[in-house]
Amino acid sequence: MALQILDHPLGTHALTHLRDQTTKPATFRTLAYQVSLLLALEATRDLALRTLPVQTPLETIASRVLASGLVVVPILRAGLGMVQPFMDLFPDVSVGYVGLERDHETAVARSYYCKLPPLAGKCVLCIDPMLATGGSAVQALSLLRERGATDLRMVCIVSAPEGVKAVESAHPDVPIFTGALDRELNAKRYILPGLGDFGDRLYGT
Ligand code: PRP
Numbered sequence: 418m419a420l421q422i423l424d425h426p427l428g429t430h431a432l433t434h435l436r437d438q439t440t441k442p443a444t445f446r447t448l449a450y451q452v453s454l455l456l457a458l459e460a461t462r463d464l465a466l467r468t469l470p471v472q473t474p475l476e477t478i479a480s481r482v483l484a485s486g487l488v489v490v491p492i493l494r495a496g497l498g499m500v501q502p503f504m505d506l507f508p509d510v511s512v513g514y515v516g517l518e519r520d521h522e523t524a525v526a527r528s529y530y531c532k533l534p535p536l537a538g539k540c541v542l543c544i545d546p547m548l549a550t551g552g553s554a555v556q557a558l559s560l561l562r563e564r565g566a567t568d569l570r571m572v573c574i575v576s577a578p579e580g581v582k583a584v585e586s587a588h589p590d591v592p593i594f595t596g597a598l599d600r601e602l603n604a605k606r607y608i609l610p611g612l613g614d615f616g617d618r619l620y621g622t
């Protein structure tokens with residue numbers, strides 16, 4: 418399905434500094450917030466609206482508000498660095514958690530935690546800054562689908578072509594919103610040029 422790459426000067430600016438290896442965790446977190454906020458706006462551009470009558474100081478009009486609930490699901494741990502802007506923009510959002518960790522040798526993700534609100538009938542945004550092999554995203558999306566999600570979207574900060582391909586083939590109906598589409602994976606399945614280990618840089622580990 419559709420791959421949408423963020424096209425905003427602030428996104429480009431923030432990504433440059435996220436990639437810079439001298440950027441410290443505090444600044445890294447602020448930049449991650451900025452890119453995630455822009456991505457949150459893009460990924461929710463087509464949310465359904467319903468009519469709501471509202472009395473202005475002058476007259477009553479049939480205006481519109483968001484029609485259905487939104488759920489955001491960060492993939493732990495790095496996905497936590499993207500949650501705040503979704504909560505700031507959508508105060509009624511529900512937040513679920515999926516814990517996945519890649520094995521350092523095989524790059525295969527192991528599931529260690531899952532706590533999800535009801536997903537049926539909701540717009541469900543799975544968020545994870547790095548889409549490398551796509552193994553983590555494919556697993557998380559499958560889990561969300563098993564729990565009843567039908568309107569699913571994947572939101573990432575940096576993606577590799579390999580990861581995009583994996584998600585597209587396992588979940589062809591899931592659009593991917595990404596801050597950047599990078600060149601390739603290296604032998605250890607890190608994204609090139611990428612920004613290194615997002616979780617480590619976010620939390621200074
Ligand atoms: C990173 C990242 C993704 C995953 C991407 O997490 O946040 O979840 O790797 O790689 P993949 O597309 O090859 O699956 P990691 O497993 O390093 O765990 P962390 O978030 O706890 O740092």
Ligand code: URA
Nearest residue numbers: 549607608613614615
């Ligand atoms: N996870 C990261 O944090 N960075 C990568 O480049 C790949 C997976």
